[in-house]
Amino acid sequence: MVRPPCCDKLNVKKGLWTEEEDAKILAYVSKHGTGNWTAGLRRCGKSCRLRWTNYLQPDLKRESFTPQEEELIIRLHAAIGSRWSLIAQQLPGRTDNDVKNYWNTKLKKKLSEMGIDPVTHKPFSQILADYGNIGGLPKSRTRIGSLNRDVKNTFLIKPEPHQPQAPPAATHGFTNINNNQLMTTMAAPGIELIPENFVTNNNINHHAAADCVQESSSTTTERSFVAAMLDQVQEMFSEFANLLEDTCY
DNA sequence: AATTAGTCCAACCGCGAGGGG
């Protein structure tokens, strides 16, 4: 069953915004704040919120991305994947949509031209070499086996001890990056990360929570509780991966 | 000048989380 579009029943306006509509939004926000997007406008509330957050907010930057911002986006993407809202929080005046668009239109292409895979952040040569190794594995299990490995690795990435370089890309699934590690590995010369943006009560999504767990918990008890829960989840995924492996073989 | 191809970004869509009744 496909969920109907949220605004079908309201017969509201869609498409590009006019100056008049922008003015109405601004007036509405100045009067009522941003807490409720459902009243007072002929647009879908969702659309109003998007227009405000991506375009009308007063502190948004309009100029193009600086090299420092660019580098920070690349580093953060390598660490946490396409969690644009989290990345955007490190770039004052930029929205998740800005960052996402910039990544999709410029940075992906730029990295590819540099011979770096924008998904894994590894050099293409290394990826080809890896595939060569996989292809060299014996017999027919190869493909499924590598898939299973991928599944396992996705869920069970552990930080390499005594390795200061950035952690591996983990677009999907869990990583064990905590806030300090992120701050350490991502900080580039001339770039200052904004720690509180990783750890506010209301902006952590479930993935970010995993990344930020050690710093977001205010007491040792809370930290160990959440860490224990994460261990359990990882154990579950480990068992799942083993089960999958057994099933496929 | 007209047409085509490529780029960019604003806006939409579908989904999950969370809160209230």
Added chain:
DNA sequence: GCCCCTCGCGGTTGGACTAAT
């Protein structure tokens, strides 16, 4: 516990604009 609604997120699309032919 269930349903409905809103919010926030990431992925995708539409179309305006520009460059190339």
